[in-house]
Amino acid sequence: MFKRILVPTDGSKSANQALKMAIGFAVDQGAKLRVVHILEDLPWQFNVSPMAIDMTPLLKSWRKSGEDILKKAMLQAKKAGLIPEESLIEAIGETPSNLISNEAQAWNADLIIVGTHGRHGIERLFLGSVAEGIARTSPIPVMLVHKK
Numbered sequence: 001m002f003k004r005i006l007v008p009t010d011g012s013k014s015a016n017q018a019l020k021m022a023i024g025f026a027v028d029q030g031a032k033l034r035v036v037h038i039l040e041d042l043p044w045q046f047n048v049s050p051m052a053i054d055m056t057p058l059l060k061s062w063r064k065s066g067e068d069i070l071k072k073a074m075l076q077a078k079k080a081g082l083i084p085e086e087s088l089i090e091a092i093g094e095t096p097s098n099l100i101s102n103e104a105q106a107w108n109a110d111l112i113i114v115g116t117h118g119r120h121g122i123e124r125l126f127l128g129s130v131a132e133g134i135a136r137t138s139p140i141p142v143m144l145v146h147k148k
Contacts, residue, residue: 002029006109008036008100008130011069014115014147019073021145022113023080033084035073036103037066038096063088097133104140113143 007022009015019035026033039062070086077084085107089099104112116131135142 002111003031004034004107004109005029005031005111005113006034006036006100006104006107007073007113008038008096008134009069009073009115010037011072012115012117012147014117014145016115017147018113018115018143018145019076021143023077023082025111025113026077026082026084027080033077033082034087034103034107034109035070035077035084036087036089036100037070037073038089038091038099039063039066040091040096095133096130097137100130100134101138101140104138109140111141111143112138113145116144116146 002025005022005026007019009019022033025031066088070088074084074086087103089103091099100112100114112134114131114134116129131142131144135144
């Protein structure tokens with residue numbers, strides 16, 4: 001039924017749980033798997049002028065961290081017998097949920113499997129929810145996976 005599954009990961013417990021679910025689905029369905037990590041850009045996120053502070057070392061560190069997260073996810077998928085694809089996307093002035101939804105559409109995914117932290121109340125209000133944003137805006141079916 002599902003032949004192209006996209007799973008975003010940030011290395012969190014809920015994202016790792018979603019990755020396990022996506023790997024299981026991909027193996028069971030004989031589907032392709034694409035693992036995505038969004039690299040958020042600090043100057044946009046904190047409204048800091050790039051001219052005021054040299055963000056290069058921090059951004060390099062974030063990129064390395066994102067690459068490491070993807071590497072771990074790819075190894076996990078390969079151990080299950082998959083040949084996964086990966087994508088590291090820089091979020092410059094765009095929300096992670098929109099970037100993930102756009103990536104899924106561009107890749108022709110039939111399913112997005114995403115972890116959710118299950119935040120409530122004021123924490124959810126201030127931190128937002130990437131998973132909720134994906135579920136609200138994606139024309140592709142979305143499976144939300146809670147951490148265990």
